[in-house]
Amino acid sequence: MPLPQKIGFIGTGTITDAMVRGLLAKPVAVSQVMLSSRNAEISAKLAADLPNVVVSVDNQTIIDECDTVVLAIRPQIAEAVIRPLRFRDGQKVISVIAATGRPTLSDWIGADVHLTQAIPLPFVSRRKGVTAVYPPDHQTAAIFNALGNAVECDTREEYDLLAAASALMGTYFGIMQRTTEWLADRGLPEEKARAYLAPLFAELSQTAAAAGEDVAFIELSREFSTKGGLNEQAFRDFEQEGGSDALARALTNVHARIKG
Template sequence: MSLPQKIGFIGTGAITDAMVRGLLAKPAAVPHVMVSLRSADISAALAADFPAVLVAGDNQAIVDGCDTVVLAIRPQIAEEVIRPLRFRDGQGVISLVAATGRPALLDWIGADVRLTQAVPLPFVARRKGVTALYPPDPATAALFNVLGNAVECDTKEEYDLLAAASALMATYFGLMQRTTDWLAAKGLPEEKGRAYLAPLFAELGQTAVAAGAGTAFIDLSHEFATKGGLNEQVFRHFDEGGGSQALAEALDRVYARISG
């Protein structure tokens, strides 16, 4: 499936910045990109770094000039930004608006567009991101496969569940920080703790990817835990101490918030 040739972004925050940088990194995946003036600092930096970036004077110019429009807007202001715009029937629209359902988006758009929802992560800037999409759409999947890997969800429930799982990113880094803090409290300089933990966690992630879909994560946990050893001790303490239950409860609450 060929990529959209005219793609524009309404809303120029961190994820737009990451997507544009991923799309235009050499070799560029698209000939040019339109971005909105807001935020001025990010749009100006993108235009300075990539001659293929055109900063539009207003959002309607992006809708008029592109066959695919990415809505990268905070949910608090999404309706007031989207509703005045005039979209075309058949136009591709990719919504990155969090916690906002398709019925509301289609009502605000007011045209028979090809609407796909997506949850891109910052790693798309390095073409390493995995992005959940709903509903399946070949053109949108092709776009995000350039930026890493697209996971096409057949139902809204699948999409909402993956969106909830993506809320673990801060916890991942928080766990690393808490461990670094513990090491520092025991006398290890913080820079040495960070230098050790960041590559350790990175390689664990690579191990999970390399193992493939046929290997359960709990099997990898057992593989990395010698019977009666230290890894087994820590995971058992985490699990029996309520860590797994707290994680499930947190995900339940995020899922409830996302699914409405």
């Protein structure tokens, strides 16, 4: 499906920056992007770096001039920003606002728009992102397929579960940091720890991605663990010391927050 040629963004934070850079990387996926100037530093940098970017001081102008609008506002201020805007019936609106359901968004928007939600991650700037989309929608999926891959969720529960899983990004890097600290405490220079760990974790992720849907992650765990070896011991200790239970609790708590 062809992409919209003009996309507007209300809100100019990290995710907007990543999406715009991904959409306008060569070859460009859209002909023009309109941005709000709420974050003057990010919007000015995007406009300086990318000739297809137009910055508007007025959010309503973005609504009026773009058939597709992305709402990328912090949830704490979203209602105050959205309610005064006048959307058109049938307008395409994509919300990337965290932990805010479609009924709430529809109430704030106050028009019969075509509303979808998405969870883009920073990797979309390199067109490497995987993005959950709800409800299934060919136009929204086309945008995020241009930025990597879209996963269309059939139900809100599927979408909420993937949103909970995406909250593990900080944990992923936190594990790398704690491992770096452990190595440094035992005499390994930190730069050597980072030089070793970053490609190690990257290659493991690539292996998981290449394995295909029919290979369970636990099978990969066994494949990379010699019987009676160090990998098997580390995972066994992780399990026995409550690591898996702590992970499940953290995901459960995040999921509960997402569901409100």
